[in-house]
Amino acid sequence: MHHHGLGTWMAKRRLKSPEKTALIYGDGERLTYRELADLADAASTMLSRRGIRKGDPVAYLGENSPEFLTVLFGAAQIGAVFVPVNTRLAPPEVAHVLSDSGARMLIHDADFAERLVPVIAETQIDHVIQTGAGDHSHPGLAAVLAQIQVDDVRIVNDVDDPAAIIYTSGTTGKPKGAVLTHDNLTWVSMNCIVDYDVVSSDVALMISPLFHVASLGMGALPVILKGATLVLEKGFDPGRALAQIERNGITMLSGVPTTYQLMADHPNWASTDISTLAKLTCGGSAVPTRILDAFEQRGLSFSQGYGMTETSPGATSLSPAKTREKQGSVGLPHFFTEVRIADASGAIVGQGTVGEIEIAGPNVFSGYHGLPEATAAAFSTDGWFRSGDLGYLDDEGYLYIADRLKDMIISGSENIYPAEIENHLYSIDGVTGAAVIGVPDDKWGEVPLAILTVRKDASIDTASVRRHLESKLARYKLPKNVVFVTELPRTASGKVRKADLRAQYAT
Structure with a gap:
């Protein structure tokens, strides 16, 4: 354990908080940090025995579950690169992610087996395994990990080594794989711990899919780094989310404006005990006034923010104390991140002038997988990431988004x-x-x-x-x-x- 990459996190959590509940999932099942670390060790052994080595991409197609995180940390421990696949993609889109990333192994939920049959034949995938228990002829991941004799296969990663390839939303053209290093994911977690006051006693409800960079980089990873508890939901249902808040004493919740609107509009909203909730974060777009009103009536305010896959994803945050005073703003740069505004020629512009938002910091990605020209175009001559978004800074340094350049x-x-x-x-x-x-x-x-x-x-x-x-x-x-x-x-x-x-x- 000579580095600060994700490959050391589980061993350190097992040492520091072995009996603390790490995950709550399903109908109330729980895993301690000791148990999650043991599973990660088993996953490392399983991957290694199947020929996965440092730098090899390992793809995962599945809903939120302990197995998602088990494979993530298991891969990190041997220097493999985790490739989460969007479960909403059509088969040709899945094929693109698998082929483009060069993934040699695919782990997937059983629900996706049928759609994957024609996909895998088009890729270089060597090994396929389903999550769950499986059956006698085809044991699933849970069964394999339960039976395996763990080998010590952990290696030392450099903090600049790739930890994950996360594909952009693909709103135009084919999705590009953003390569996020161990440093990127560590520092975005640190930004969240500092700016969102994550503490070890927090219980965070994860209602958004972990394959999305915001849920992973700003949801699950900061909570795990801090040794808090993560409640995993396979999907979002407003009534179930409200029930989970009351049942598990949820203190943290992340979502998009629609998430919060559906909760506030639910028949159980007024009767649900949400007194433990203290930290709400919202991204994707500004929180409409009527949603602010609904939550403020119950004593809650939002932290809002701005970012993208290439920044792991957080770039700025607006504290709850400034929600009304700076309504419409996405806040100040995260603690370890910097933001500036440049005009079309690349010159830095002053306060109040709209230009392209540029971002720098240890959370900014290393480049697009296999796309050196796109990577070069994404950075300014002095190394700042060019977001493609338009915005301006006010006289106190708060960022306001004007729009996407292309929009x-x-x-x-x-x-x-x-x-x-x-x-x-x-x-x-x-x-x-x-x-x-x-x-x-x-x-x-x-x-x-x-x-x-x-x-x-x-x-x-x-x-x-x-x-x-x-x-x-x-x-x-x-x-x-x-x-x-x-x-x-x-x-x-x-x-x-x-x-x-x-x-x-x-x-």
Whole structure:
């Protein structure tokens, strides 16, 4: 144990807090840190005996479970690279991740077996194993690990060695594999511990999928590093989430605005004891005022933030104390991270000027797997990561997001930032989801189109939407039309897939 990589975490947790509950899952099953560390040792042995060596990618396709973390830490202990696969991907997309990453082994939940049959044949996968107990002819991961005699196969990693390859959402083109090092994942965890006050007595409810970088880098890993307790849910159900808060004395919860809205709208919201809740974090987009109101009425405020896969993912955080004063901001840079704004030529701009957000720090990724040109293009000449997002800093250093560079609408000679319009759309009573895209226009080149989801009892039409926005936005920013849909296409992290909307409405 001569380094600070993830490969040492389990041994150190077993030493420091062996009997502390590490995980709660299923119908109340529990694992201590000693038990989780023992499973990680068994996983390391299992991987090693199947020929997995330092630098070899190991893919995992499955829902939140102890086995996910067992394989992650087991792989880290022998220097293998963990590749979590989004469970929502279609077979061709899974094939791309497996082939592009070069994964030699795939561990997956049994529910995905059928869809994987044609996929595996297209890849270089040598070994496949299902999670769970399996059967006599094909024992599953749990059975294999329970029977294995552990070998001491741990190695010393360098902190700059790859720990994981996590694929971007793929909102445009094929997803790229962001290579996150042991240092990246350690320092993003430290940022969370510092800025979100994670303590060893915390009990954190994990309702978002661990294959997503936010759930892993800013959810599970800081909790484990601190020796707190993680409650794993396979998926999000607002009623079950409320029940878990009351049953397990949840102190920490992370989600996206939709998560919190569904909880506040649930019939059990008012009657559920949430008195243990103290720390709420929210990402993906700004928290609408009505959700702030609902939680503040119960004595709770949000930490909001900004980041992306390439920053492991946290870049900034807004403390609960500043939620109202700095509403609309994503906060200050994390403790060990820096943020600046640059113009199109790369020159650094002053306060209040919109430009591209650039990020530096030990949590910033090392590059895209197998894509040296894309990696080079992602960094400034002096080594700052170019986010592709537009924003500005106020006079106190707080960051405000204007929009994605690729999402900006140019109408006539005016730049329109969809996020600004979307924030106002969310303030309309009855609007549950909002996305604004640019669509072709003969006169102006592009004009905004609003795409909304609304409550069943809401009475909203294009005219009422425009009336609501008229006093808040310049006329050229007003959506020319409004489309109402039952559901917005989203990534696993809850972000709207605007590329899908543009393909449907802007062509």
